[in-house]
Amino acid sequence: MNATIGLDEQIGQWRTYVARRPAISADDLDELENHLRDQVGDLQEAGLADDEAFLIAVKRIGRLDEVSREFAREHSERLWKQLVLSGDDSGQPRRRTLPVALALAVGAGLAVKLPALFGLTMADASFYVLNASLLVLPFLAAYFAWERRMGWTRGLALLVPPFLIGAVVANAYPLVEGGVMQILVVIHLPVFLWFAVGLAYTAGHWRSAQGRMDFVRFTGEWLIYYTLIALGGMVLMGLAFAGFQAIAVNVDSVLGQWVLPIGAAGAVIVAAWLVETKQSVVENIAPVLTAVFTPLTTLLLLVYLVALLSRGDLVNVDRELLILADLILVLVFGLLLYAISARDPQRPPAWFDGMQMVLVGAALAIDVVVLVAMAGRIAEFGASPNKVTALGLNLILLVNLGWSAWLGLGFLRGRRGFAALEHWQTTYLPVFAVWAALVAVGMPLVFGWG
Amino acid sequence: MHIDKDLVAASATPLVLGILEEGDSYGYAILKRVKQLSSGQMVWTDGMLYPLLHRLERLGFVRARWDVADNGRRRKHYSITSLGRDALTERRKQWDVVSEAMRRLQFDAIAVLRLGVA
Numbered sequence: 001m002n003a004t005i006g007l008d009e010q011i012g013q014w015r016t017y018v019a020r021r022p023a024i025s026a027d028d029l030d031e032l033e034n035h036l037r038d039q040v041g042d043l044q045e046a047g048l049a050d051d052e053a054f055l056i057a058v059k060r061i062g063r064l065d066e067v068s069r070e071f072a073r074e075h076s077e078r079l080w081k082q083l084v085l086s087g088d089d090s091g092q093p094r095r096r097t098l099p100v101a102l103a104l105a106v107g108a109g110l111a112v113k114l115p116a117l118f119g120l121t122m123a124d125a126s127f128y129v130l131n132a133s134l135l136v137l138p139f140l141a142a143y144f145a146w147e148r149r150m151g152w153t154r155g156l157a158l159l160v161p162p163f164l165i166g167a168v169v170a171n172a173y174p175l176v177e178g179g180v181m182q183i184l185v186v187i188h189l190p191v192f193l194w195f196a197v198g199l200a201y202t203a204g205h206w207r208s209a210q211g212r213m214d215f216v217r218f219t220g221e222w223l224i225y226y227t228l229i230a231l232g233g234m235v236l237m238g239l240a241f242a243g244f245q246a247i248a249v250n251v252d253s254v255l256g257q258w259v260l261p262i263g264a265a266g267a268v269i270v271a272a273w274l275v276e277t278k279q280s281v282v283e284n285i286a287p288v289l290t291a292v293f294t295p296l297t298t299l300l301l302l303v304y305l306v307a308l309l310s311r312g313d314l315v316n317v318d319r320e321l322l323i324l325a326d327l328i329l330v331l332v333f334g335l336l337l338y339a340i341s342a343r344d345p346q347r348p349p350a351w352f353d354g355m356q357m358v359l360v361g362a363a364l365a366i367d368v369v370v371l372v373a374m375a376g377r378i379a380e381f382g383a384s385p386n387k388v389t390a391l392g393l394n395l396i397l398l399v400n401l402g403w404s405a406w407l408g409l410g411f412l413r414g415r416r417g418f419a420a421l422e423h424w425q426t427t428y429l430p431v432f433a434v435w436a437a438l439v440a441v442g443m444p445l446v447f448g449w450g
Numbered sequence: 451m452h453i454d455k456d457l458v459a460a461s462a463t464p465l466v467l468g469i470l471e472e473g474d475s476y477g478y479a480i481l482k483r484v485k486q487l488s489s490g491q492m493v494w495t496d497g498m499l500y501p502l503l504h505r506l507e508r509l510g511f512v513r514a515r516w517d518v519a520d521n522g523r524r525r526k527h528y529s530i531t532s533l534g535r536d537a538l539t540e541r542r543k544q545w546d547v548v549s550e551a552m553r554r555l556q557f558d559a560i561a562v563l564r565l566g567v568a
Binding site (some may be wrong): 061067 | 478496506519524526531
């Protein structure tokens, strides 16, 4: 009897030890423990003593480092936080990231104020809307390049060209102020540069599907952290404003000209640092929000589809509808992407996956209705930059969601693994980068500056 | 006989799928079957089987479910899917080509030797 207790204790200790490996989940551990116990049982039957049997069984499981690395290779989604956090396996010492992050945050804040030396104030809206991402994102890219140890030559070779191109587009293109083309560049340039940050985030390994998915996860979490910081900052600014006003001190210009722009720029880097560092502490938020909003959005889209169809005469709709359809597709794409990025690919299909396909289906149906209704008018409009952009984005999202729906249906019917869907999304990601670059860089060259 | 690591890795997927084609099974039993089939010549690092099984599951080649075994413990059972059967057929064909090529090579070598003697 005594001996059995000893064995259970030993197995318990082994469990605790293995459980420290983040790549091995509780279920995997159950599976491995089962294996261990079966093996011990067989060895005991062969006449071995408990502790002998245990030792041999543990040895046969294999070296824990290698086994856990194999698990990590298969289940990297469990690991992305730890991997980006410390790089335990690399054998390199952990670096203190906070001072560097803070220094770069201050740098980004000062960079935003740098144009003031040349007489540009915050009132020069058209300069700032074009250049905001150019002033701030290089610092974020620099942070990742440093943190991922990209090295100077490699880092500069990869990261300087996109930002240089961005600078040319924003400042050398004679864009008409407030014109359509300027608006298109303002929207697409930050997206293009964000992908440049992705180059640094993946340490230049942008071809790796895993790296791309990690960057998607990072983007979602970063947006949430940034929003939270912005909300907190706004509350604080409001308090400061009211407080100083109460004692008749005017701080309008200090807050508006200094605190707000520097804070907004610095928060970009701070939010990124938080995402990187606090991931293992807090559960990811983006997937949770996705889970909340998927059913609501599905309902909304279904109702809207019915309303759209019952209108009957869609001939008189204007192009706003096309942009609306684009926004719906972007939203659905985002919900789908984040649900995919957070999903354990092992889990069998569940109701949520079905709901997601309904969501995608509804979005596709709406889009088709809009496209059909506008088919005639689109030809009539002629090719203006607005229309080309709206239609191009529509097409890109249509292809993405259409194929996702096809893969998703295969998964629901058990004919395909979930990995196919994940693989499709990571493969497709560069299409968005190329599109953003095409619109920001190429469109003004083709359609003029107006 | 020690079997080369790369060869073990290359044969692992078709072996596991083939064993599951015989009937549903679980990790420990699959390993025992591998030993039995190879008369104890193929020895895997036990722990490595599980990441492999999970990869096959992700690819949709096998399906897993948790059952309660006779001893009251939870046990994860695997069964092959139709997709897995297709993959197995494909792998079998590939192996046939390889082993046929090896066999011919041996025969040719023997023929050359004989010619040399004669």
